[in-house]
Amino acid sequence: xxxxxxxxxxVNRREMSDDAARDMLAGVVKLDPQQTVILRADxxxxxxxxxxxxxxxxxxxxxxxxxxxxxxxxxxxxxxxA
Numbered sequence: 789x790x791x792x793x794x795x796x797x798x799v800n801r802r803e804m805s806d807d808a809a810r811d812m813l814a815g816v817v818k819l820d821p822q823q824t825v826i827l828r829a830d831x832x833x834x835x836x837x838x839x840x841x842x843x844x845x846x847x848x849x850x851x852x853x854x855x856x857x858x859x860x861x862x863x864x865x866x867x868x869x870a
Contacts, residue, residue, distance in 0.1 A: 791829040795837045806844055813848035824852040831857075 789809065790798045797809045804812070816823050825845055829838055845853055 789825055789827050789841070791827070791833050791837060791841055793830040793832045795833060797841065806840070809841075810844045810848045813845060813850055817849040821849070822852065823850070824854055825850050826854045826856050828856040 792798060792803075796803050797806065798804070799809065799812065813825065827838070827841065827845075829841075842853065
């Protein structure tokens with residue numbers, strides 16, 4: 789599950805509302821109660837938004853959350869090099 793710089797949630801490159809994400813996660817938990825959700829957020833996402841998404845996972849019944857990072861753009865602004 790990705791959280792973009794605007795705070796939008798995307799799963800498999802498909803943006804969805806918080807309610808849709810919670811419902812999707814609840815369905816996954818029904819199939820596999822031990823399913824781990826990997827949460828990746830853009831570095832500009834406010835901590836409060838990340839906490840709201842973690843709460844969404846909790847309300848869906850997710851018991852295992854891992855964290856990752858979204859890759860930097862190929863040539864971010866201000867990057868040195870070619």
